[in-house]
Amino acid sequence: MEEMVPYLADLGITGIWLMPITDSNSEHGYNVRNYYEVNSQYGTMEDFQSMLDTCHKYGIKVIMDLVVNHCASDNVWFEEALKGPVLEDGSENPYWDYFTFVPSDAKFVEKTADEIHQAEILYEQEHGSLEGFEKEYPLYDNATQGPDKTVWRESEELPGYKYIGIFSDSMPDLNYSSEALQEDMKNVAKFWLDMGIDGFRLDAARHIFGDFYSNIYNDYIAEENQSFWEDFRSDIVAEYPNAYLVGEVWEKNTDNMVPFISEGALDSTFDFNLANKIYEAVSNESTAYDPSAVDPENQLSQDNDLNIVSDLVSFYNKFGEASNYNFIDCPFSTNHDQNRIMSLFKYQFDPEATDINVANPLKDESEQLILREDADKAMDHAKVASSLLLTMPGRPFIYYGEEVGLDGVKPDSSIRECMPWYEEPFNADGSAKEGLANYGETLYSVGGEASVEAQIDQPDSLYAHYEEVIHARKRIPALMNGDIDEYNLDSQQIISYIRMTEDQRVLVVVNLSGETLTQELVQDPNYGSFHRVLFQSSQDSISQLNDSTLTLAPYSMVVLE
Structure with a gap:
């Protein structure tokens, strides 16, 4: 990995989340045998330190998975x-x-x-x-x-x-009613912070207290979880004031997430709701929504629109108030537990599943994945999804390989295949090129167009789009550090929103559809007018702002100032 750090820096990446690297005997690494050792399949502690130093040299911070809810049965x-x-x-x-x-x-x-x-x-x-x-x-x-x-x-x-053992008999749950255990886990965190790690992604953070679905969010459990994370954070930041803590709280109801970010608990949680809404809007090329077609427990909206921006504003107000406005959102598309975003845009999945992100794909009689009718638009959809993701507030996370359109559907081993660096990843004798390793059969990381080598020099590639938007985000302060507010245009084929700091305000407009669209921009009572195109894709020769008339190319995004 250390050799590829310059690639990440060129892409514009400022942080890395390492999934479990501690000693484990499984492919996923979430059953930790030794919290104080690197998995020997990844290298040595010296290798880890060298990689960490190289990342920091390039201005890239590194957080690691800290598996706090459970350990391995052979720990x-x-x-x-x-x-x-x-x-x-x-x-x-x-x-x-x-x-x-x-x-x-x-x-x-x-x-x-x-x-x-x-x-x-x-x-x-x-x-x-x-x-x-x-x-x-x-x-x-x-x-x-x-x-x-x-x-x-x-x-x-x-x-x-x-x-x-919530997840498996090989992963016994830790009992955080034990003060001795609490101290041991704090010591684990401090050990890695001493090594130079910049923070942690806290696996299964909501399960620390509350071992059953029926009590996991009850008031008495929420109080225990909040108290623990406040104490954990307080103890950590007393010695490491810049340590960053982001929790995995996989939950639709935002009220249930509040205890994890309140009163000095965690810095961040991952925004699963936003991920689901972005996928739904991009996949359907519209924010139109029919809640009656969805089980009430899985509804993304209560009315006929996804209300992506208005719900996000409400969410930030709630979490801002709870955290004294220190909360940092973590938007993402998909992660290591979910079907990859490119596959969601290409293939059909079990229509009875309550969550397409973890649904099984449909296959034909020859066990081949069945394509969506609009699978030819998957690349366009992936670009639109990334445009939305990378212009959202907070710290967007990109699952490795998304930037080149890596496929992957359940089971987990197939959504966690190695990074597709090469157009032809295998040598003539069938062996993998240096730096490539997968558990089991390689199904998706097989090179071709979905590889870094094939895309890195192609100006119209998905990689080029990611690179362009990431660098625009870093260049435009309002995108990098600003808040978000509504700017409503009269079309469900468009998502628009204002991003603003004290010194800058910009309007982001994203065309979800494959049509060229025209919109008349009106002066916003709070933010005024927008007169200049600050960003549009280098491949977009159609989008333009003429006085107050905005023309949008199919599947495009513009940022106006």
């Missing part, structure tokens, strides 16, 4: 915990409380965790204490989800007990 913490609550010498096992163990013959019931909690409260109110109350445990994640959805796991090494 020394869990191996020691499996020795039981009392050690052979009669002393208490210091690692026992690092995890949640329950006797196998405990009272497991078909109730939700919250129902049990409410019963405990009622009993305590009636009796003055919990003395005499028979402790109950939820058998499943929810009472209606069935036995395959239990989070309770068993280990042959510790008969007579069950433990909580």
